[in-house]
Amino acid sequence: DVLLIGSRKPVLVGGLESKVNLHHYLEAKDKSAFIKEVGPKIGAIALAYTHDKVDGPFLSQFPNLKQVSSFGVGYDHVDAKWAGEHGIVVTNTPDVLNEEVADTALGLLLCTLREFPQADRYVRAGQWPKAPYPLTKATLQGRTVGVVGMGRIGKAIAKRLEAFNAKVVYHSRNPQAGVEYKYYPKLVDMARDVDTLMIIVPGGASTKNLINAEVLKALGPQGVVINMARGSVIDEPALIEALKNRTIYSAGLDVFVNEPEVPQELIDMEHVVLFPHVGSASEATRTAMDQLVVDNILAWAAGKPPLTPVPETPYPPKC
Numbered sequence: 001d002v003l004l005i006g007s008r009k010p011v012l013v014g015g016l017e018s019k020v021n022l023h024h025y026l027e028a029k030d031k032s033a034f035i036k037e038v039g040p041k042i043g044a045i046a047l048a049y050t051h052d053k054v055d056g057p058f059l060s061q062f063p064n065l066k067q068v069s070s071f072g073v074g075y076d077h078v079d080a081k082w083a084g085e086h087g088i089v090v091t092n093t094p095d096v097l098n099e100e101v102a103d104t105a106l107g108l109l110l111c112t113l114r115e116f117p118q119a120d121r122y123v124r125a126g127q128w129p130k131a132p133y134p135l136t137k138a139t140l141q142g143r144t145v146g147v148v149g150m151g152r153i154g155k156a157i158a159k160r161l162e163a164f165n166a167k168v169v170y171h172s173r174n175p176q177a178g179v180e181y182k183y184y185p186k187l188v189d190m191a192r193d194v195d196t197l198m199i200i201v202p203g204g205a206s207t208k209n210l211i212n213a214e215v216l217k218a219l220g221p222q223g224v225v226i227n228m229a230r231g232s233v234i235d236e237p238a239l240i241e242a243l244k245n246r247t248i249y250s251a252g253l254d255v256f257v258n259e260p261e262v263p264q265e266l267i268d269m270e271h272v273v274l275f276p277h278v279g280s281a282s283e284a285t286r287t288a289m290d291q292l293v294v295d296n297i298l299a300w301a302a303g304k305p306p307l308t309p310v311p312e313t314p315y316p317p318k319c
């Protein structure tokens with residue numbers, strides 16, 4: 001028995017319906033009566049989106065739960081530590097989205113530096129016949145990009161940055177094996193040496209407000225911040241302040257603290273670029289992610305090892 005949390009996405013329903021007993025959480029009118037009835041039967045949960053919070057108290061309602069198959073590579077919405085301590089494997093959908101998210105990251109970076117969304121708005125507003133669009137003060141050429149998080153997606157972004165002639169350096173907690181870009185153990189030191197930060201770390205407690213006022217000050221007045229990670233990684237009020245005061249030059253943001261709500265102060269700023277969390281959002285990539293959610297569930301149903309367990313819940317479990 002599998003509990004689907006989220007809407008009836010065709011790949012999820014099509015892939016699971018004929019193979020397991022599928023229960024639809026969102027469609028239950030009385031959630032507590034529903035959980036009382038089906039809770040003990042549930043062996044796996046499929047999460048259709050990344051925004052459903054799945055914590056210990058919620059999971060403890062399913063005494064026979066063995067697996068949570070979560071959509072998306074980021075799983076900060078799931079308490080994986082709690083799951084691991086209670087014999088539940090959590091899986092995510094890594095790798096199948098690397099290239100798409102890296103493409104979006106470069107798109108957002110170029111949009112932010114060269115003001116392409118603003119230029120598009122200029123044409124639509126009928127401004128072009130009156131005067132050419134002003135030259136952009138920023139360009140990618142000559143920039144040094146500090147990648148914050150040189151993991152699967154960080155590496156795909158770095159490869160693209162090289163092709164665009166940008167110099168690449170990086171920060172993470174540990175140097176990455178086989179990566180030759182300059183490594184900075186301290187983020188603030190890297191921020192001082194670069195003019196662009198590309199953020200692509202996981203969300204959650206260990207990265208909360210990693211990009212704070214000190215880092216933004218170190219980045220300086222030519223500084224551009226691109227956040228492809230999670231809203232929580234940036235101290236949002238500090239960022240807004242730094243943009244208002246021109247402590248940094250600009251920002252391109254795909255993710256926000258309270259998304260889909262975006263602070264009005266950011267919306268009011270003409271010199272920032274705001275995307276509605278579209279990093280992986282093409283039909284092809286989202287289909288591949290949905291399929292991996294299904295495949296992890298089907299592996300569990302067949303008594304096979306999970307395909308992509310997260311590090312907090314390794315398989316086989318460490319005793």
Ligand code: NDP
Pocket residue numbers: 073074075094095097101148149150151152153154171172173174175200201202203206207228229230254255277278279280
């Ligand atoms: P990986 O796990 O492959 O890489 C994560 C990187 O971040 C590693 O280099 C890791 O190195 C580093 N890191 C982790 N914690 C910290 C920390 N506290 N401080 C500094 N560096 C840290 O993940 P992916 O590349 O697959 O994905 C990264 C994240 O991107 C996802 O978790 C998700 O939040 C976000 N994402 C956003 C998308 C969007 O639509 N905007 C789409 C897909 C992903 P180390 O462990 O050595 O620190």
